[in-house]
Amino acid sequence: MEKIIQIDNNYIEDNTSFLELISELKSSFSSQDTIVPMRHHHDFANPEVNADSTLLLMPAWTPSKTAGVKIVTVSPENSQFDLPSINGTYIYLDAVKGTIKAILEAKSLTVKRTAAASALASSFLSIENASSLLMIGTGALSVNLIKAHASVRPIKNVFIWGRNFSKAQAICETLKDEDFTITAIENIEEKISDVDIISCATLSKNPLVFGKYLKAGQHVDLVGAYKKGMREADDETITKGAVYVDTYQGGLKESGDILIPLQTGVLKEEDINADLFELSSSKKTGRKTDEEITVFKSVGHALEDLAAANYFYKKYTNE
Numbered sequence: 001m002e003k004i005i006q007i008d009n010n011y012i013e014d015n016t017s018f019l020e021l022i023s024e025l026k027s028s029f030s031s032q033d034t035i036v037p038m039r040h041h042h043d044f045a046n047p048e049v050n051a052d053s054t055l056l057l058m059p060a061w062t063p064s065k066t067a068g069v070k071i072v073t074v075s076p077e078n079s080q081f082d083l084p085s086i087n088g089t090y091i092y093l094d095a096v097k098g099t100i101k102a103i104l105e106a107k108s109l110t111v112k113r114t115a116a117a118s119a120l121a122s123s124f125l126s127i128e129n130a131s132s133l134l135m136i137g138t139g140a141l142s143v144n145l146i147k148a149h150a151s152v153r154p155i156k157n158v159f160i161w162g163r164n165f166s167k168a169q170a171i172c173e174t175l176k177d178e179d180f181t182i183t184a185i186e187n188i189e190e191k192i193s194d195v196d197i198i199s200c201a202t203l204s205k206n207p208l209v210f211g212k213y214l215k216a217g218q219h220v221d222l223v224g225a226y227k228k229g230m231r232e233a234d235d236e237t238i239t240k241g242a243v244y245v246d247t248y249q250g251g252l253k254e255s256g257d258i259l260i261p262l263q264t265g266v267l268k269e270e271d272i273n274a275d276l277f278e279l280s281s282s283k284k285t286g287r288k289t290d291e292e293i294t295v296f297k298s299v300g301h302a303l304e305d306l307a308a309a310n311y312f313y314k315k316y317t318n319e
Contacts, residue, residue, distance in 0.1 A: 005102040007316055012108035018151040021116040021311055022123070028307040029120075029280035036060045036302045038249060049077040054227075056088075060302035067095040070106050070305045074226070076203055084140060085203065086110065092309045102313050107140065110300075113308035115144035117246055117276065117298055118221045122197065123152045124279045124286030125244060125294040126219035130196035131156045133180075136188060136208055136232075138162030138171055141201040141223060149197055149221075150180055158182040159191040189213060200224060200232045211236025216291040222257050223298045231256045233295070235266045241295035243267065244286070246276050250299040257297050276301075 028034060040057035054074040061067030072088035079085070088106030093099065122130075130153040135142050138160065146158055158180050162168040168184035175182050185191055192198060192213045200209055201223040209220060211234055220241060225232045238261045245251025251258055252269065261267035274284035287294055313319070 002099060002101070004100050005313070005316060007102055007104040007312055009105045009108040011316065012105070012112060012312055015312070015315055016112050018112075018116055018119060018148045021112060021308065022120050022148070022152065024307050024311045025113065025116050025120050025276075025304060026280045028303055028310075029276045030282075032277060032281065034060055034062045034303050034306060036249070039300075039302060041254070046075065046077070049075075049080070051075075051077045058300075058302035058305055060306040061093075061095050062306070063095065065095050066306060066310055067093040068306050068309050069093075070110070070302065072106060072110070086140075090305060090309055092313055102309070102316075104309055104312060106305075109305065109308050109312065111140050111144045113304040114141060114223060114298065114300060115148035116308070117301075117304050118145055118199065118223055118296065119148035119152045120280070121244065121246070121276060121286075121296040121298070122149055122219060122221065125296055126153055126197050127217050127287070127290055129154060130219065132195040133158045133197045133199060134188070134191050134195040135160040135199050135201075136162075137201040137224060138164065138167040139201060139203075142171055143174060145199045145201055145221070145223065146175065146182070147178070149199060150178070153197070155180050155197075157195075159185050159195065161185050161188050161191075197221065202232060203230070204232055205230050207231050207234040207237075209233040209237050211238075211240045214240055214293055216293065218293050219287075220293070220295045221298070222255075222296065225255050225257050226299060228254065228256050228259050231260060233257055235261055235264075237295060238267050241293040242288070243272050244274055244279070244294065244296045245272055246296075246298045246304075247301045248272070248275050250301060251275065251297055254299045255297060 278284040
């Protein structure tokens with residue numbers, strides 16, 4: 001039996017080129033030969049911390065080529081145990097034989113592919129000369145989103161906000177040697193009207209991005225709020241912006257940022273301009289003018305995990 005390769009978070013952290021990974025994602029979205037069932041989403045009670053945990057199963061396969069499934073748990077109260085909210089494993093399979101080729105730690109795989117998907121969207125939706133970014137949120141995704149966005153646009157100035165200002169300052173220290181300047185801010189309102197791209201990755205239940213602050217030409221990247229009752233942006237953001245999603249399959253059903261406006265009639269399904277399948281294959285175009293506001297909602301998709309697993313497996317094995 002073939003040896004099962006173990007690819008850990010350290011390897012993934014040290015061997016990611018966002019431009020390469022974005023290219024892998026674009027290729028997967030444009031070829032449209034990967035089969036992706038709706039992800040399994042199971043909430044289960046966790047009375048010890050008085051908050052539900054969530055189990056996510058995300059399978060995908062390209063017939064006779066590759067296959068895999070990600071198993072993830074989300075436990076929002078894990079900070080009290082000094083643990084990340086999200087934990088998981090990716091099982092990478094031989095689609096012909098059904099054997100396991102590799103096990104990849106899913107934490108870094110997930111943040112890398114999520115950041116790459118947002119940057120892929122930005123390459124279609126943000127203004128080409130976007131030079132400033134506001135990052136809302138200080139979790140594992142924030143550093144990766146900043147780097148990924150900076151790989152596709154000439155970002156010179158980054159501002160970061162988090163509920164814990166010292167965490168925002170720590171991220172500034174982490175990124176102090178990059179090609180952009182980065183500054184921690186204490187209020188979102190300080191910079192939200194001044195930047196070209198706003199990226200938001202939080203577990204917020206209530207909006208943090210308010211449409212009244214948005215200006216012509218901005219791109220809003222909504223990455224957090226993974227549950228139906230969570231929101232990162234208010235109704236005015238949705239009505240002011242041209243709305244795009246990573247996939248219709250998950251985007252219309254899983255996050256309150258899209259689902260709540262659909263339920264209340266603020267947004268209609270036909271108002272959603274395109275998903276990453278359509279953008280990557282040039283079936284639809286992204287930004288139409290330099291003045292329009294674009295809004296991208298990412299909920300994550302198993303195609304992205306499989307594309308990332310392909311990327312890291314090929315890099316690890318020099319295939």
